[in-house]
Amino acid sequence: MTVGGAESALFWIAGPLAVAGALALLFARKAVHAAVGMATAMIVLGIFYIAQQAEFLGVIQIFVYSGAVMMLFLFVIMLIGVDSSDSLVETIRGQRWAGLLLAAGLAAITIAGIGKAAFGTPRGLAEANKDGNVSGAARLIFGDYVWAFEATSALLITAALGAMLLAHRERLTPKATQADWSRERIRSGENVAGLPAPGVYARHNAVDTPALLPDGSPAELSISRVLRARGQVGTTGALTQVTQEIEHEVGDESDEQATTRKDDDA
Amino acid sequence: MSTLAALAATTDNPVADFGDTPWWLSLVKALLVFVFLLINTLLVIWFERRVIGRMQQRPGPNRAGPFGLLQTLADGVKLALKEDIVPKAADKIMFWAAPAIAGAMAFVSFAIIPMGGTVWMFGHKTPLQLTDTPIATLLVLAVAGVGVYGIVLAGWSSGSTYPLLGGLRSSAQVISYEIAMGLALVAVFLYAGSMSTSQIVFAQNDLWYIVPAFFSFVVYVITMVGETNRLPFDLAEGEGELTGGFHTEYSSLKFAMFFLGEYVNMFTVSALATTLFLGGPAAPPGIAAIGDGMLNGGWWGLLWFVVKLWLFMFFFVWLRGSLPRVRYDQFMRLGWKVLIPTTLVWVVMVAFIRAAELGFLGDSKVSLLGRDFPRATLFIIACIALAVLVAAWFYDNHQVKRRAELEEARAMDEEIDPFAGGHPVPPLPGQRLVEPPLALSAARPAPVTDSGSEENRG
Numbered sequence: 106m107t108v109g110g111a112e113s114a115l116f117w118i119a120g121p122l123a124v125a126g127a128l129a130l131l132f133a134r135k136a137v138h139a140a141v142g143m144a145t146a147m148i149v150l151g152i153f154y155i156a157q158q159a160e161f162l163g164v165i166q167i168f169v170y171s172g173a174v175m176m177l178f179l180f181v182i183m184l185i186g187v188d189s190s191d192s193l194v195e196t197i198r199g200q201r202w203a204g205l206l207l208a209a210g211l212a213a214i215t216i217a218g219i220g221k222a223a224f225g226t227p228r229g230l231a232e233a234n235k236d237g238n239v240s241g242a243a244r245l246i247f248g249d250y251v252w253a254f255e256a257t258s259a260l261l262i263t264a265a266l267g268a269m270l271l272a273h274r275e276r277l278t279p280k281a282t283q284a285d286w287s288r289e290r291i292r293s294g295e296n297v298a299g300l301p302a303p304g305v306y307a308r309h310n311a312v313d314t315p316a317l318l319p320d321g322s323p324a325e326l327s328i329s330r331v332l333r334a335r336g337q338v339g340t341t342g343a344l345t346q347v348t349q350e351i352e353h354e355v356g357d358e359s360d361e362q363a364t365t366r367k368d369d370d371a
Numbered sequence: 372m373s374t375l376a377a378l379a380a381t382t383d384n385p386v387a388d389f390g391d392t393p394w395w396l397s398l399v400k401a402l403l404v405f406v407f408l409l410i411n412t413l414l415v416i417w418f419e420r421r422v423i424g425r426m427q428q429r430p431g432p433n434r435a436g437p438f439g440l441l442q443t444l445a446d447g448v449k450l451a452l453k454e455d456i457v458p459k460a461a462d463k464i465m466f467w468a469a470p471a472i473a474g475a476m477a478f479v480s481f482a483i484i485p486m487g488g489t490v491w492m493f494g495h496k497t498p499l500q501l502t503d504t505p506i507a508t509l510l511v512l513a514v515a516g517v518g519v520y521g522i523v524l525a526g527w528s529s530g531s532t533y534p535l536l537g538g539l540r541s542s543a544q545v546i547s548y549e550i551a552m553g554l555a556l557v558a559v560f561l562y563a564g565s566m567s568t569s570q571i572v573f574a575q576n577d578l579w580y581i582v583p584a585f586f587s588f589v590v591y592v593i594t595m596v597g598e599t600n601r602l603p604f605d606l607a608e609g610e611g612e613l614t615g616g617f618h619t620e621y622s623s624l625k626f627a628m629f630f631l632g633e634y635v636n637m638f639t640v641s642a643l644a645t646t647l648f649l650g651g652p653a654a655p656p657g658i659a660a661i662g663d664g665m666l667n668g669g670w671w672g673l674l675w676f677v678v679k680l681w682l683f684m685f686f687f688v689w690l691r692g693s694l695p696r697v698r699y700d701q702f703m704r705l706g707w708k709v710l711i712p713t714t715l716v717w718v719v720m721v722a723f724i725r726a727a728e729l730g731f732l733g734d735s736k737v738s739l740l741g742r743d744f745p746r747a748t749l750f751i752i753a754c755i756a757l758a759v760l761v762a763a764w765f766y767d768n769h770q771v772k773r774r775a776e777l778e779e780a781r782a783m784d785e786e787i788d789p790f791a792g793g794h795p796v797p798p799l800p801g802q803r804l805v806e807p808p809l810a811l812s813a814a815r816p817a818p819v820t821d822s823g824s825e826e827n828r829g
Contacts, residue, residue: 137465137527141520148517164509172516172549176523176542183527183535237383238505239566288800
């Protein structure tokens with residue numbers, strides 16, 4: 106069997122790329138790098154399918170596996186922030202040995218199965234793609250293997266429903282809408298216009314710096330309670346001092362400030 | 372089974388014949404497509420700013436070159452000369468790779484777009500299309516799926532909160548709208564019996580698919596705006612909420628790659644809409660009849676294709692000039708709860724119509740307006756119309772009942788006089804405003820009696 110020049114060029118460029126992606130999946134430190142490596146390997150596999158004239162399979166491989174499935178993986182990794190150190194903790198005792206044993210068993214069964222497989226004489230691409238590649242695949246899926254295909258899809262849908270059922274929580278009260286919150290604020294008469302926004306100063310603004318009330322004291326309500334719980338609230342003292350110094354330089358300070366400064370100087 | 376096999380064999384593969392296209396000619400065509408897209412991007416940015424300027428009653432950029440045409444070029448040079456900043460917390464490899472992915476993937480899809488008829492080029496007879504495969508249209512969706520990696524990785528690798536949120540939003544948006552888009556395309560595949568772009572264009576000889584697949588066209592146009600992150604669906608870079616979204620931390624040429632990618636993506640989705648619904652490079656119905664189709668096909672196709680493409684670009688600009696940004700949850704609700712279910716129902720309806728047309732549901736025909744329609748097609752269309760009517764009737768009844776309930780609830784509210792305290796006070800929850808009848812007559816412009824007071828106002 107001979108391979109054309111263009112196809113072998115493609116193989117020698119894309120093949121190492123796929124291997125590099127697969128190795129990145131195994132050895133990358135960051136979980137996102139591993140996920141991207143896996144996506145690369147899948148995309149290159151799809152390109153190989155296309156090169157071997159299984160166009161439909163190749164494009165669906167890229168579309169479904171790297172476009173949708175890997176993207177969901179990436180979503181979860183980014184949102185939860187999985188670290189490589191997490192995976193080394195053994196939560197169930199003896200889990201690693203049991204896992205290795207099961208993997209070896211699976212490998213043995215698979216190798217035995219594949220080793221026994223007998224190949225008929227190849228019919229050739231011309232006959233396989235006689236009615237066009239898509240129609241050929243459609244005939245296999247919805248003709249010869251329709252039961253296997255439908256059973257698999259039923260299994261997948263059941264799994265998805267099961268996952269949804271496990272993650273679902275029944276809401277006991279109706280969810281408060283924006284309008285409900287606004288009505289509630291007006292009824293209680295507190296913070297009718299919403300909570301105050303965090304500090305915006307002449308030369309500085311940040312969510313961790315509280316706004317100043319008219320009397321100069323910091324408004325505690327303007328800081329997110331998460332930041333307060335973490336103890337990440339900035340102080341206003343330094344900022345007001347800088348502002349006052351600038352005001353002093355340009356001669357734009359209030360009388361009260363001027364007198365206190367004179368007292369300090371004296 | 373035998374009819375199905377015969378049908379498939381004739382329409383599965385592309386019509387376009389690449390037999391007389393040597394590899395160097397493909398390379399030339401690839402280069403031409405690339406240059407075409409770059410020049411169009413330069414033009415469309417200028418076009419967008421000028422048209423939006425007109426819509427907002429100001430001239431828009433008009434200094435650099437004739438009509439300000441060179442403004443984009445000047446901006447591009449300025450962008451390239453800016454400092455390239457990489458944040459300290461950024462993941463260097465991914466921060467570099469993300470704009471490359473986003474920029475490169477934008478160009479790939481255009482390879483399968485038929486931009487004209489068959490022409491003579493350097494002594495070879497070749498279609499004005501880089502390539503075509505039996506799954507060409509799916510390739511666009513697959514490439515868009517890979518292009519999302521550019522956005523997601525840009526958001527993650529910046530090492531900052533707003534880009535991460537923008538990236539996640541953007542990818543969720545593109546993935547969910549890709550589903551509705553794919554479903555909308557299914558109707559076209561059913562009519563054409565193929566996913567090859569040249570075959571779909573060929574099948575529209577008789578009638579552009581915007582007519583039989585009108586609902587798919589509407590859904591596709593909505594989803595293509597969502598897919599390209601353009602206003603009113605540009606939630607990934609909502610300035611008021613996320614500063615710049617996924618590209619907040621990018622500058623210089625890396626930012627330019629995202630910018631370029633966005634505009635090329637607009638061209639790609641518009642070109643796909645042109646190909647699937649507006650007959651691609653075919654001349655418009657009136658012009659196609661002139662001189663036995665002398666203005667149809669060959670290099671003329673490129674003209675019609677570009678005209679249709681730019682109509683869509685104008686539509687994009689028009690949307691941006693007239694619509695505000697939607698809220699994110701409303702946008703997702705539209706995608707998942709409205710577009711996907713309705714398109715699913717639509718695809719099933721089209722499948723029945725198509726089956727009737729192909730004679731799977733009986734062969735008897737009825738002559739109507741000089742054309743033969745299968746009896747089954749008419750029966751199915753009548754059934755669909757009836758179902759739509761019944762649904763509309765139920766919906767209307769429901770609305771009337773709800774409005775009556777609301778009225779009743781309002782009647783329960785306590786009436787207050789807003790001027791009771793001497794100055795107007797808005798009603799609290801549970802209270803109802805009684806508009807004093809005098810307020811309406813007072814709002815009307817009073818006949819001018821004293822000219823002196825008018826002058827004071829001015």
